[in-house]
Amino acid sequence: xxxxxxxxxxxxxxxxxxxxxxxxxxxxxxxxxxxxxxxxxxxxxxxxxxxxxxxxxxxxxxxxxxxxxxxxxxxxxxxxxxxxxxxxxxxxxxxxxxxxxxxxxxxxxxxxxxxxxx
Amino acid sequence: xxxxxxxxxxxxxxxxxxxxxxxxxxxxxxxxxxxxxxxxxxxxxxxxxxxxxxxxxxxxxxxxxxxxxxxxxxxxxxxxxxxxxxxxxxxxxxxxxxxxxxxx
Numbered sequence: 184x185x186x187x188x189x190x191x192x193x194x195x196x197x198x199x200x201x202x203x204x205x206x207x208x209x210x211x212x213x214x215x216x217x218x219x220x221x222x223x224x225x226x227x228x229x230x231x232x233x234x235x236x237x238x239x240x241x242x243x244x245x246x247x248x249x250x251x252x253x254x255x256x257x258x259x260x261x262x263x264x265x266x267x268x269x270x271x272x273x274x275x276x277x278x279x280x281x282x283x284x285x286x287x288x289x290x291x292x293x294x295x296x297x298x299x300x301x
Numbered sequence: 302x303x304x305x306x307x308x309x310x311x312x313x314x315x316x317x318x319x320x321x322x323x324x325x326x327x328x329x330x331x332x333x334x335x336x337x338x339x340x341x342x343x344x345x346x347x348x349x350x351x352x353x354x355x356x357x358x359x360x361x362x363x364x365x366x367x368x369x370x371x372x373x374x375x376x377x378x379x380x381x382x383x384x385x386x387x388x389x390x391x392x393x394x395x396x397x398x399x400x401x402x403x404x405x
Contacts, residue, residue, distance in 0.1 A: 220396075228338075228346065228389055228396040244394060245302075278345055286334050286393045289357060291345035 185209035187279050187292035194298045200267040203295045205279030210290075212260040213237045216282045219253065219264045221275040222294075229275075234262055269299045303327055305390055307397035314404055320377040322400045324390035329370050331392075337366055337375045338389045340399075346389060350375060380404050 190204040205217065219231040232243035234253040243251050252265045266273060277297055281290040304327040314320055324335070332353035338346035348357040350366035353373055363378045377384055385404045390397040 227398045228391070230391075230394045230396065285351065286391075287336055287348060287351040287357075288338070288346070288391065289348045289351075291347075294345055 185290065187281060187290055189277075189279055189292040189295045192296045192298075194300065195269050196301055197270055197299060199269050199299075200265055201269060201297050202263055202265045203277055203279075203297070205262045205264070205292050207260040207262075207281065210281075212281075213257060216284070216286075217253075217255070217262045218280045218282060218288060220278045220280055220288070222278070223272070223275040226275075231264075231277075236262065266297075269297075271299050273297065274299045303330060303392060303395050305392060305395050305397035307388075307390055307400045309400060310398075311401045311403070314380055314402070316380055316382060316404055318380050320375075320380055320384070320402055322375040322377075322388050322402070324368075324373045324375070324397050326371045326373075326392060332369050332373075334393045335366075335368070335373050336391045337364075338391065339384075339386045340389060341386045349388075377402075 188206045193201050195201050213236050216233045218233040221229050234241045236255045241253050250268050255262045276294045278294050279292040280288040282288050306325045308323045335353040337350040339349050340346040349360050354366045365376045367374050382404050387399045387401050389399045
């Protein structure tokens, strides 16, 4: 079955880091981009960045530079997204999403809620 | 940085009517990268349209996309109650703010 399964909900204090995993199955994970997209409560979608699992190349949105790290483990078809220096505005639902070079986001994970609160 | 502006913010229509949703880019964008998504409450978005006018697998032909340059449109004909959702447009790294479509 072609799917992305993400790790569970996280609660963090301001200033902490969070690490979310996304495991791919049912397709050739190596050859597709993996994006991270987040959605704050009641808000729209926000693209955070992507990783190309084959070469571990990354491309991060400007606003997350210095705080965002994406890695992958090809042996388990898993990508990881770490966001550091958390603030209350980072409270959101985080999705991993797969695409080809056309940036067509056609396979979504179920989402991981992250709450940042003191 | 390209910005996408969607209009209207909210749309109230009845079953059987036609919905026309707009997505306007701040500068000319490639149609190859323009996509539309449907998102229902508590769910991940679902790809509807890619490359501005191509329907994704399993999407009913009531959904159609058009446009080029800076102006793109998602048209939903013969609305059904289950079409109630938020619709997002996307161009590579950028999303619009979404249009909330309510069918009553």
